[in-house]
Amino acid sequence: MTNVTIVDELVSSKIVAKVLGISSRRVQQLTEDGIFEKEKRGQYNIAKTVQAFVAYKTGESKLEKKAREGGYDAERTLLTRTKRLIEENKLKIMNGDLHRSNTVKAVMNRMLNNFKSKLQALPLKAAPKVLGETNLLVIQDTLLDEVNECLTELSEYDPNMFHDESDDIIVDDDEAGEGD
Incomplete structure (x- = not known):
């Protein structure tokens, strides 16, 4: 061999x-x-x-490898690419396509707290409606209606909730078209 x-x-x-x-x-x-x-x-x-x-x-990537090996041009290119990505993300935030984590957290906490409050109020709200009722179907329908009413809290997604919570400048499609 x-x-x-x-x-x-x-x-x-x-x-x-x-x-x-x-x-x-x-x-x-x-x-x-x-x-x-x-x-x-x-x-x-x-x-x-x-x-x-x-x-x-x-x-x-090849650029990252060159930067790691000490290539100035590659490092500069990586920096430029990073800056571009930052600017792209800022633009996405301004267009409402991207939300900061603290904004999402605040909006979701508010939605879930509202949902929790509605669920906790469900027995107090439904009990008087079914108090004297003996028909099981009527009781089930009443409870189902109350549960569905609670669930509407979660189904009412509105992107403006995120915009209202955010400190970022949001550009609406109408505003973006005004300069044309």
Whole structure:
């Protein structure tokens, strides 16, 4: 048996697929997506390909890898991308498509407390209605109506509740179109 140095070994996509436990088609897809790089026609550097696959599976992008290795341009690009994501999220908040966790928490707490209060008041409200009733169906219908009335508290979702609770500036669709 001969010793093979695998570090700079060029192999076919079939071998890459077998080593990584994926299909040959998936190797092609990852190559098209820029995860893998072909060294020569249909040939891959096995060491680089395995490293790229591990980085891909762990979520580390090429930019993150370059930044980790000290590349100024890559670090700058990551910073720019992060700033862009922050601005996109601010825009989503302004459009009402994204809500801060403290706003969601406050609105949901208020809704659930209202629901809890209605449930706790249910016996006091329903008891007089069914007090002298002997017909089981009438009692069940009365209780069901009262329970459904309590449940409407949860079904009355209104996105404006989140806007009202938030300190963020919310831009309505009407306001956004005024500048056009």
